Amino acid sequence: MEFEVNGVPCVVDVDGDPTAVEVVRERLGLTGTKLVCAGGVCGACTIQVDGEPRVACLTPAARLGGRRVTTAEGLAGHPVGRAFAGEDALQCGYCTPGFVVEAAAFFERWRAAHGRSRPGREEIAEALAGHLCRCGAYEGIFSAVAAACAGDYEGEAPAPPRAEAPEKVDGSARYTTDQRPEGLLEGVIIRSPHAHAYVRSLEAGDLPLVPLLPPDGVVRYVGQPVAAVAAPDRASARAAAERVAVEYEVLPAALDVSRSRAGEGPLVYEDKAARKRAPGSGEAPQLTPARWRGNRRGPSAMSKRPATAVRRITEARKSSPERVVEGLFTTAAQTHTPLEPHACLAEWVDGALHLEVSTQSVKQVAVLAAERFGVPLDRVVARAVHVGGGFGCKMGLTSDVVAAVELARLHGAPVRVVLDRDEELTDGGYRPGTRIRLAMAADASGELSALAMDADTDGGVSVGGTVAALARFMYGKAPRRLRDFDIVTHRPPGAPFRGPGGPTMCWALEQAVDEMAHRLGEDPIALRRRWDGNPKRHALYDLAAALPAWAGTRGGTGRFRRGVGVAAANWLYFLDPATEVELTVEDGIVVARCAVQDMGTGSRTVLRRAVAEGLGVPEDRVRAEVGHSDAAHGPTSGGSRTTPSIVPAAVDAAERLRDALGAGDGDVASRLGLAQGVRVTGRRTRDHRGFVTPLNLTMGGVAIGRGFTGSVQVAEVEVDTRLGRIRPLRVWSGIAAGRIHEERLARSQCEGAVVQGVGYALFEERRTDPATGRVLTDNLEDYRIPGIGDTPEITVHFHQEGFAHVPGGGVGLGEISTLPTAAALANAVRDATGWRPYDMPIRPDRLLEGLAT
Known part of the structure; x- marks a missing residue:
């Protein structure tokens, strides 16, 4: 078949009826066309055919015959692409x-x-309705498309704010899924069809196979990896997987959450050894010891004078019930589903292990791989130059990494394992669902008197829920009983998701505070400001109270009603004190290297800017290289620790390079041409007030710094009381995280956090079959994430004070920016309708049922 691609005539064989995306990506090597959903939902594989957009995953390649095809690579230099880079629409x-x-x-x-x-x-949203961005970069996309159409990017344009933006825009950025070395084999994971079974045998004949079972040979959820095979292409690998005979002894499964909560039902973990192998749904899975009773683990407690809290609430129920707020709040599971799925390409070369991996922890992957596969650390190199999203689920040795490494060793060839979208939505991680029972009392003066919160975390086979524990750090020092329980079932494991436990805790706590304000006849912002001892948030409360929306008209009696809600949050300040940055002068350019990864949060750009500012040179004289495990130690991208780890190390490195060049306070740029090969290493300097405690949670060590970040968000919604639909109109997001090192990138990250919070509040609901444990929402139609048309107008305000004790003056903001969004929307719905949503997501059926009662 003949056709034209980006102006170049092509001839391809279409025997076997391949899709257009297979031909474009695999045969022509135009990897800017991404395969994500394989169902025409996400738009990542869009190409133009004779100028008209088509989703390549649903277009037969044969339909391209004689046509003119344009991919992202063919649009390099187009005003739209330049606008996407310039407006940071990614x-x-x-x-x-x-x-x-x-x-x-x-x-x-x-x-x-x-x-x-x-x-x-509205015009832009309608045009781009068939596209999804899990990072939530929609505000920048609105700006970019409007600016391009208006002609703003047809002349000279300034350098884009994001270092790698041009590569990502024109499709030349190479992700793990885009790597295709000579002799590549494709790996496929064979997964359990049973929720609970003992694997008696694996029979593959002469087919090379890698077992992936736990030591006891027991599978504990539908979709758990059992084994892996590889073949020259994915279709052949799938066919090989079908030939593997697995003999299961099916065992009774615990699928009823209520029975597990009562400590009843078949055991998920039969003994202490099995329990120790339980995966973690939080950053620190079993940090706090807790007892097991059947399938119920807990409580793990972060209480403060719990007996006093219980006594005060009990007394208040009798003497002043109007000052007691109680409720049972629930949240559904929220799936990470980064658009680049879990993926790893492994190759053994002369006894050394080389990994291309989509990960948030490139250094940790190398360390764990060295330990697991018996290789010296200096013989393991992991690379993650570009990572297509993570949000907490891509940390450590995930099953794709283990399968790829073992298959590569077995076959003596490079092997790539990439999860399909159904695998990603089944076994790629999710924020666990919860049930939270809360009671709060205020005293006669309207101050918080006591708080009690019991949180049941439903993370399948995983443990480590920390929902109630996070309520210790909000609203002063009143006594509180805070207890976390893990409810374990034979379903896939949860994983840390952007502020683990935080948005869930806020859903309950911030609605309770809002309800208390109504009970006391007080403005919800004023009550929070009075209860909250954090001075950084005080500044945000003042700004929020002055917003026109806060003083505007609300409620009403017609079909469409408007409401405004507020919620607040804080987050711990984490850092990796072992972080280093190496600077080398190469051909008059300073190359900054650190084993950190950039999954879209901007670490590459932050590193470049910090070094350039420290040296006093233009940014084009600095190149940042990240994503290589054999570089200077870098932090895991989790817990908002990346920026406060790499910036101080970069500043220290810049000072050392100045000294090495003999520049002092003089001109560094003029000396670089004569400094070929000069190399220095900077280290993450200690905070002026030290750390709260160095806490070894992951490789390299993670410390907790002093002070909390803060957020106050105000959301405005329109509620259609006839159809039960909620339309977010505007969200104002105030963030207190100290100095912002890259404002446009930080703003984009905070805007995306709000979008993810909108999804959590209104749409996202991971569902499993109660009879079999199979995940039902295993595609991007049944599991709905927000699109550009769901995006409210988002305004972000940065309060840049309060972290002067931190070298560089700023800390992380990825977590804090998403914590209060769902609660703010819920409070806005209550403001609009008088009905309070206790169950999330706030589905139309729930809203209509609530309004009818």
């Missing part, structure tokens, strides 16, 4: 080429009809 960048291809077609249509005018949000 984060991880995995979805970006598809957006650019679609937006370029819209650009042509808009220009033909409207000339150089600026389209509105």
Whole structure:
């Protein structure tokens, strides 16, 4: 078949009826066209066929015959692509080429009809409705498309704020899923169809096979890895997997959460050894010891004078019940589903292990791989140059890494394992569902008197829920009983997800505070400000109270009602004190190297800027290289620890390089040309007030710094009381995390956090079959994440004070920016309708049922 791709004639064989995305990606090597959902839902594989956008995953390649095909690579230099880079309309960048291809077609249509005018949000949202960005970079996309159509990017444009933006926009950025070395084999994981079974045997004949079972040979959820095979292509690997005979002894399964909560039902973990192998749904899975009673683990407690709290609440129920707020709050599981799935390419070369891996912890992966596979650490190199999103689920030796490494060793060839979307949605991780019972009492003066919270975390076979524990750090020092329980079932494991436990805790606590304000007849912002001892949040409360929306008209009696809600949050300040940055002068350029990864949060750009500022040189004289495990030690990207770890190390390295060049306070740039090969290493300097405690949670050590970040969010919604739909209109997000090192990138990250919070509040609900334990929401139609049309207008305000004791003056903000969003939306719904949503997501059926009662 003949056709034209980006102006170049091509001839391809379409025997076997391949899809267009297979031909474009695998045969032509145009990897800007990404395969994500394989169902025409996400838009990442969009190409233009004779100028019209088409999803390549549903387009037969045979339909391209004689046609003119344009991919993201063919649009390099297009005003839309330049605008995406200039407006920072991206984060991880995995979805970006598809957006650019679609937006370029819209650009042509808009220009033909409207000339150089600026389209509105509704026109842009309608044009890009078939595209998803899990990072939530929609605000930047709105700006980019409007600016391109208006002609803002047809002349000279400043350098984009994100270092790697041009590569991500034109599709040349190479992710793990894009790597295809000579002799590559594709690996496929064989997964259990049973929720609980003992694997008696694996029979593969002469087919090379790698077992992936736990030591006891027991599978504990549908989708658990059992074994892996590899073949020259994915279709052949799947066929090989079908030939593997697995003999299961099916065992009774614990699938009823209520029975597990009561300590009843078949045991998920029969003994102490099995329990120790339980995966963790939090950053520190079993940090706090807790007892097991059947399938119920806990309580693990972070209480403060618990007996006093219980006594005060009991007394208040009798004497002043109007000052007691109680409720049972629930949250559904929220699946990470980064658009680049879990993926690893492994190759053994002369006894050394080379890994290309989509990970948030490139250094940790190398360390764990060395330990597991018996290789000296200096013989393991992991690379994660570009990572297509993570949000907490891509840490450590995940099953894709183990399978790829073992298959590569077995076959003596490079092997790539990439999860399909159904595998990602089944076994890729999720924020556990919860049931939270809360009681709160205020005293006669309206101060918080006591708080009690029991949180049941439903993370399948995982443990380590920390929901109630986080309520210790909000609203002063009143007595509180805070207890966390893990309810274990034979379902896939949860994993840390952007502020583990935080958005869930806020869902209950911030609604209770809001309800208390109504009971006391007090403004919800004023009550929070009075209860909250954090001075950083005080500044945010003052700004929030002055917003026009807060004083505007609310409620009403018609079909459409508007409401405004507020919620607050804080988050611990984490860092990796072992972080280092190495600077080397190469051909007049300073190359900064650190074993950190950039999954769209901007660590590459932050590193470059910090070094350039420290040296007093233009940014084009600095190149940042990240994502290599054999570079200077870098932090895991989790817990908002990346920026406060790498910036002080970069500043220290810059000072050392100045000294090495003999520049002092003089001109560094003029000396670089004569400094070839000069090399220094900077280290993460200690905070001026030290750390709360060095706490070894992961490789390299993680310390807890002094002070909390803070957030106050105000959300405005419109509620359709006839159809039960909630439309977020605006969200104001105030963030207190000290100095912002890269404002545009930080703003984008906070905007995306709000979008993920909107999804958590309104749409996202991971469901499993109660009879079999199979995940039902295993595609991006049944598991809905927010699209560009769901995005409210988002305003982010940074309060940049309060962390002067931190070298560099700033800490992380990835977690704090998403914690209060769902609660703020719930409080806005209550404000609009008078009905309070206790169960999340706030589905239309729940809202209509609530309004009817």
